[in-house]
Amino acid sequence: MQKFSDKVALVTGAGGGIGRAVACALAAEGAKVVVADIVEAGRETVALIEAAGGSAVFVRTDVQSSADTAAMVQEAVTRYGRLDIAVNNAAIDPEVAPEAEWDEAAMARVLGVNVQGVFLCLKHEIAQMLAQGSGAIVNLASAAGVVGVANKPAYTASKHAVVGLTKASALQYASRGIRINAVCPGAVDTQMLQENLGGGVDKSLVGANHPIGRLASAEDIARAVLWLCSEDAGYVLGHALVVDGGLTVQ
Numbered sequence: 147m148q149k150f151s152d153k154v155a156l157v158t159g160a161g162g163g164i165g166r167a168v169a170c171a172l173a174a175e176g177a178k179v180v181v182a183d184i185v186e187a188g189r190e191t192v193a194l195i196e197a198a199g200g201s202a203v204f205v206r207t208d209v210q211s212s213a214d215t216a217a218m219v220q221e222a223v224t225r226y227g228r229l230d231i232a233v234n235n236a237a238i239d240p241e242v243a244p245e246a247e248w249d250e251a252a253m254a255r256v257l258g259v260n261v262q263g264v265f266l267c268l269k270h271e272i273a274q275m276l277a278q279g280s281g282a283i284v285n286l287a288s289a290a291g292v293v294g295v296a297n298k299p300a301y302t303a304s305k306h307a308v309v310g311l312t313k314a315s316a317l318q319y320a321s322r323g324i325r326i327n328a329v330c331p332g333a334v335d336t337q338m339l340q341e342n343l344g345g346g347v348d349k350s351l352v353g354a355n356h357p358i359g360r361l362a363s364a365e366d367i368a369r370a371v372l373w374l375c376s377e378d379a380g381y382v383l384g385h386a387l388v389v390d391g392g393l394t395v396q
């Protein structure tokens with residue numbers, strides 16, 4: 147029996163990395179999936195889902211745009227009739243060098259995508275879920291949402307803000323049938339990590355820095371996201387679930 151048959155889900159930033167893994171995992175459990183991304187790679191995610199026998203549609207979406215995020219939710223309703231699950235995953239992390247520490251442009255850019263973007267997605271998703279009287283939302287925060295990371299002031303601030311947005315919105319809609327939670331990964335083996343490390347750093351060294359002794363795969367994170375979306379987590383609300391191989395326990 148599939149966990150999400152008859153459910154309609156949307157995932158932002160689903161053109162690759164964790165977003166793609168979440169979209170594919172939701173589809174494998176029977177959900178119809180709106181794949182939202184600013185890049186066309188979202189179409190490859192749709193192709194993967196369809197090749198596995200699932201149903202998905204790509205919507206080109208810049209999460210910084212209120213019009214785009216409204217249209218993304220509308221596509222779920224027009225195409226599939228409702229919206230049960232939303233995973234707000236899209237984010238950027240362009241701070242790669244210590245000298246960028248107090249880069250004003252980076253701060254504006256990161257907060258625009260990572261905070262305003264999640265805010266706009268929540269706004270439009272919640273409006274639809276309120277009309278239905280139910281829904282589950284998971285925001286992708288980070289271990290950098292619960293501890294500080296040197297040389298990453300914008301990213302760290304943005305992910306703490308995602309945890310704050312999660313708690314505020316979870317409280318506001320707790321009695322209206324909508325559960326909102328966050329997942330906080332440690333280092334995950336995706337394009338974002340690769341770009342962060344640049345060419346010169348061996349990513350297995352980063353994995354070794356995690357008590358569990360390895361990096362997370364995107365699928366490791368997807369499993370935690372799916373649990374929070376499921377009825378198994380029906381009493382979990384406003385939680386920032388750390389999935390980091392023990393990184394922040396040290």
Ligand SMILES: NC(=O)c1ccc[n+]([C@@H]2O[C@H](COP(=O)([O-])OP(=O)(O)OC[C@H]3O[C@@H](n4cnc5c(N)ncnc54)[C@H](O)[C@@H]3O)[C@@H](O)[C@H]2O)c1
Pocket residue numbers: 158159160161162163164165182183184185207208209210234235236237238239259263286287288289330331332333334335336337338339
């Ligand atoms: N990779 C890690 O080590 C790690 C660790 C902790 C948290 N996270 C978080 O997990 C989430 C996914 O990360 P990932 O590693 O898969 O990243 P990624 O860079 O591999 O994928 C991010 C996706 O978001 C999309 N995106 C970027 N800006 C967008 C915008 N304005 N509108 C719509 N889509 C946009 C990109 O096109 C890309 O497909 C992010 O929220 C990230 O902060 C990642």
